[in-house]
Amino acid sequence: MTESWATFGADLHLDLSAGRGLRAGLVEALREAARSGRLAPGTRLPSSRSFAADLGIARNTVAEAYAELVAEGWLTARQGSGTRVAERARPRRPAAAARVRHPARRRPSYSLQAGTPDLGGFPRAAWLTAARRALTDAPNEAFGYAADARGRVELREALAGYLARARGVCADPERIVLCAGFAHALTLLAGVLRARRVREAAVEGYGLDVHRDLLTRAGLRTRPLAVDASGARTPDLSGESGAVLLTPAHQFPTGVALTPSRRAAAVDWARTTGGLILEDDYDGEFRYDRQSVGALQGLDPDRVVYLGTASKSLAPGLRMGWMVVPPGMLDEVVAMKGPTDWTSSALEQLTLAEFIRSGAYDRHVRGMRLHYRRRRDELVAAVSGRVAVSGLAAGLHAVLDLPAGTQASVLRAAAWQDLALDTLSRYAHPEAGLPEREALVVGYGTPPTSAWSPTLAALVAALP
Numbered sequence: 001m002t003e004s005w006a007t008f009g010a011d012l013h014l015d016l017s018a019g020r021g022l023r024a025g026l027v028e029a030l031r032e033a034a035r036s037g038r039l040a041p042g043t044r045l046p047s048s049r050s051f052a053a054d055l056g057i058a059r060n061t062v063a064e065a066y067a068e069l070v071a072e073g074w075l076t077a078r079q080g081s082g083t084r085v086a087e088r089a090r091p092r093r094p095a096a097a098a099r100v101r102h103p104a105r106r107r108p109s110y111s112l113q114a115g116t117p118d119l120g121g122f123p124r125a126a127w128l129t130a131a132r133r134a135l136t137d138a139p140n141e142a143f144g145y146a147a148d149a150r151g152r153v154e155l156r157e158a159l160a161g162y163l164a165r166a167r168g169v170c171a172d173p174e175r176i177v178l179c180a181g182f183a184h185a186l187t188l189l190a191g192v193l194r195a196r197r198v199r200e201a202a203v204e205g206y207g208l209d210v211h212r213d214l215l216t217r218a219g220l221r222t223r224p225l226a227v228d229a230s231g232a233r234t235p236d237l238s239g240e241s242g243a244v245l246l247t248p249a250h251q252f253p254t255g256v257a258l259t260p261s262r263r264a265a266a267v268d269w270a271r272t273t274g275g276l277i278l279e280d281d282y283d284g285e286f287r288y289d290r291q292s293v294g295a296l297q298g299l300d301p302d303r304v305v306y307l308g309t310a311s312k313s314l315a316p317g318l319r320m321g322w323m324v325v326p327p328g329m330l331d332e333v334v335a336m337k338g339p340t341d342w343t344s345s346a347l348e349q350l351t352l353a354e355f356i357r358s359g360a361y362d363r364h365v366r367g368m369r370l371h372y373r374r375r376r377d378e379l380v381a382a383v384s385g386r387v388a389v390s391g392l393a394a395g396l397h398a399v400l401d402l403p404a405g406t407q408a409s410v411l412r413a414a415a416w417q418d419l420a421l422d423t424l425s426r427y428a429h430p431e432a433g434l435p436e437r438e439a440l441v442v443g444y445g446t447p448p449t450s451a452w453s454p455t456l457a458a459l460v461a462a463l464p
């Protein structure tokens with residue numbers, strides 16, 4: 001591992017969200033850490049380069065913060081021995097009154113809540129290279145109002161090649177519609193289904209409430225499907241549902257794959273009832289024990305809408321997603337998006353197209369796969385003998401099954417450690433009537449590198 005904050009034995013989480021500018025925030029956070037003793041005298045700080053990389057800020061910002069604290073006497077800097085906490089910066093417990101003046105308004109120190117990748121892993125330099133190239137090559141018309149509701153053809157073509165190669169999707173650039181993330185695509189599809197007078201969509205009994213809410217807000221009732229070790233129970237699909245939303249490659253959040261017979265049952269249901277399958281392939285690139293199972297869409301491209309996103313592979317902040325739409329539905333989706341749906345920037349689309357075409361996307365995914373796989377291995381090793389890890393070796397989260405009767409005390413212990421954690425039951429559909437399963441959903445992709453070791457330690461400390 002390269003030199004990093006996490007390897008200095010100084011497991012310290014710095015909250016830089018306080019507002020006042022990054023440098024001032026960093027100075028304040030380090031000063032407070034030295035003052036309170038969280039950073040012991042003599043502790044060697046990471047180099048400004050590696051600390052800046054960990055925090056995702058400019059190196060100069062860190063160097064300036066160090067210089068300010070050296071000037072104040074909190075740190076010492078010596079050629080050859082780096083920057084250290086000054087010996088005379090003796091820990092002093094803050095006075096009770098001072099503590100009261102700083103109420104705990106902040107986020108928890110550590111989080112293993114699922115949903116985000118390691119944001120520090122965003123490939124800034126490679127993205128910048130692609131952006132520069134895309135900007136140089138962009139035709140003038142790219143700077144105008146988009147004429148094609150499906151999005152830039154350059155990205156649709158790049159995605160068609162990538163999705164066919166990497167995910168087995170039957171993808172024609174003509175039938176790809178670019179969206180501002182999966183959530184936007186799902187909103188559009190829900191609108192199309194309502195316009196078709198569909199009233200109900202089946203969803204997995206465990207899933208994201210935000211996606212269920214999105215369907216409900218569009219006027220669709222959601223019917224939960226039980227989920228077991230073979231994935232969603234697709235043989236139970238009802239003729240009353242006009243669509244089903246599935247996560248076949250890696251069920252979210254239980255982490256199982258939809259078995260071939262369950263895939264076949266979903267396609268049979270769609271063929272006999274005229275229903276539509278919405279395939280959410282949110283983390284299909286991240287499988288660690290074998291090659292990913294191909295997309296369900298390949299089984300019947302006329303009945304499956306394939307939905308992909310850059311939110312796990314790159315970053316949710318990009319708001320970049322795509323769907324591959326069955327031929328018979330394309331006009332409706334385009335009409336639903338409308339001629340004035342300019343939700344995503346042409347320059348970002350062109351950059352992603354260049355990023356994929358140049359091979360940078362593949363390289364980035366390979367690198368992140370290794371990163372997450374290491375984290376998953378470390379998680380499994382750290383909890384072994386204490387709790388069982390279930391679900392595939394895939395994605396950015398794992399499920400930890402807890403011994404019966406221990407969940408409440410684990411949550412209390414996690415709160416005591418200032419660790420944000422979610423239970424599996426938090427994802428249950430309110431009408432699913434699922435048997436109580438005491439389990440945690442651990443988003444091991446979430447912590448920044450600087451916080452990974454202490455976050456894992458906090459989790460282990462909270463386990464029975």
Ligand SMILES: Cc1ncc(COP(=O)(O)O)c(C=O)c1O
Binds near residue numbers: 181184308309310
């Ligand atoms: C199950 C699932 N689907 C889709 C997404 C991606 O959503 P979006 O592209 O709207 O960021 C996520 C991201 O957290 C997810 O967990």
